[in-house]
Amino acid sequence: MSIPEDSGVESPTDACDGLLEAIDVHRIFTSHHGRDTVTALDGVSISICAGQRRALIGSSGSGKSTLLSLLLAAERPTRGTVRFQGEVIEPRKASRMRPFRRAVQFIPQDCAASLDPRMTIEELVTDPLRRLGIPGDHRHAALQALENVHLPSSLLGRKRAEISGGQAQRVAIARAVAIGPKILLADEPVSGLDLPLRDQVLSLLRELSLEQHLGVLLVTHDLDAARALCHDAVVLDRGQVADRGDIRDMMSDPQHPATSRLVHSMPRIPSELMEARLAHHADRTREGKFG
Numbered sequence: 001m002s003i004p005e006d007s008g009v010e011s012p013t014d015a016c017d018g019l020l021e022a023i024d025v026h027r028i029f030t031s032h033h034g035r036d037t038v039t040a041l042d043g044v045s046i047s048i049c050a051g052q053r054r055a056l057i058g059s060s061g062s063g064k065s066t067l068l069s070l071l072l073a074a075e076r077p078t079r080g081t082v083r084f085q086g087e088v089i090e091p092r093k094a095s096r097m098r099p100f101r102r103a104v105q106f107i108p109q110d111c112a113a114s115l116d117p118r119m120t121i122e123e124l125v126t127d128p129l130r131r132l133g134i135p136g137d138h139r140h141a142a143l144q145a146l147e148n149v150h151l152p153s154s155l156l157g158r159k160r161a162e163i164s165g166g167q168a169q170r171v172a173i174a175r176a177v178a179i180g181p182k183i184l185l186a187d188e189p190v191s192g193l194d195l196p197l198r199d200q201v202l203s204l205l206r207e208l209s210l211e212q213h214l215g216v217l218l219v220t221h222d223l224d225a226a227r228a229l230c231h232d233a234v235v236l237d238r239g240q241v242a243d244r245g246d247i248r249d250m251m252s253d254p255q256h257p258a259t260s261r262l263v264h265s266m267p268r269i270p271s272e273l274m275e276a277r278l279a280h281h282a283d284r285t286r287e288g289k290f291g
C-alpha cells in the first residue's frame with residue numbers, strides 16, 4: 001500500500017455531511033439518593049463527517065468522556081439527540097444498531113493493553129466481524145487489515161505477548177478498521193506512549209483517514225497530537241462548547257480563555273518539529289521499517 005503524499009494537515013475535501021452528530025445534548029448525573037446532580041454536558045452540539053479529523057479537547061472534568069460515551073451510544077443523553085446518518089440512535093434497539101456499530105468504531109486509551117492475551121492476532125482482528133455477524137472471508141479481511149496498518153501476515157498466529165508494544169498498538173487499530181468503519185472515535189490513543197510510538201500511531205491514523213476517507217474524533221489532552229492530526233478542534237469547558245475552529249489558529253492565537261488556558265498550561269513541541277517527526281514516520285512506513 002502506498003502512503004499518500006501528505007506532509008501536513010490539509011482540509012477535508014468534501015463538505016461536512018454530518019455522519020455522526022450530537023445535537024444540543026445534556027447529560028445530568030444524579031446521585032443514588034437523588035439529592036445531588038452533576039451537569040456533565042450542558043447543551044453540546046458536535047458533528048463528525050467522513051474524512052474529517054476533529055479534536056475534542058478540554059481540561060479534566062470538562063465532559064469529553066461523557067460526550068464520547070453518548071456518541072458511541074453507550075448511554076443516552078438526558079436531553080438532546082445523537083444521530084447517525086440523520087437518524088436518531090436508539091441504543092436499546094439492538095437490531096437497528098448493527099449498521100451504527102459497524103460504522104462507528106472506538107479506539108480506547110491504552111488500546112494495546114485492551115487486547116485479550118489468550119487470543120491470536122487473527123482471532124483479535126476477526127472478533128468484531130464475528131460479533132457483528134459480517135459474512136465473508138474473515139481471514140482475508142484480517143490480512144487486509146494487517147496490511148493497512150503495515151504489519152506482516154506472519155503475526156496472525158501469534159498472541160499479544162509475542163509481539164512488540166508498537167505492533168500491539170497497530171493490531172488494536174487493525175481490529176477497529178477491519179470491519180470497514182466510517183468513523184473512529186479515539187479516546188487518548190497516544191497518551192502514555194513513548195514519543196516514537198506516539199508519532200507512529202498519529203501517522204497511521206492520519207494515513208488511514210486519508211486513504212479510507214475515515215472521520216476521526218480524537219479526544220486528547222495532547223495539543224501537539226491534536227494539531228498534528230486534526231483539521232479543527234472543539235474545546236469543551238464545564239460541559240459546554242467554549243470554542244471551535246481551525247486548530248492551528250486556535251493554538252497560535254487562542255481567543256477564548258478556556259483555549260488560552262489549555263494552550264498555555266503545557267509544554268509544547270514546535271509545529272515544524274512535530275510535522276518533521278510525522279513525515280519521518282510516514283517515510284519509515286513507506287520503506288517498511290515499522291517494528
Ligand SMILES: Nc1ncnc2c1ncn2[C@@H]1O[C@H](COP(=O)(O)OP(=O)(O)OP(=O)(O)O)[C@@H](O)[C@H]1O
Nearest residue numbers: 029038039040058059060061062063064065066067
Ligand atoms: N457516572 C458519573 N456520575 C457522576 N458524575 C459523573 C459521572 N461521570 C462523569 N461525571 C462527572 O461529569 C463531569 C464530566 O466528566 P468527564 O469524565 O466526562 O470529563 P472529562 O473531560 O472526560 O475528564 P478527563 O479528561 O479527566 O477524563 C465531571 O464533573 C465528572 O465528575
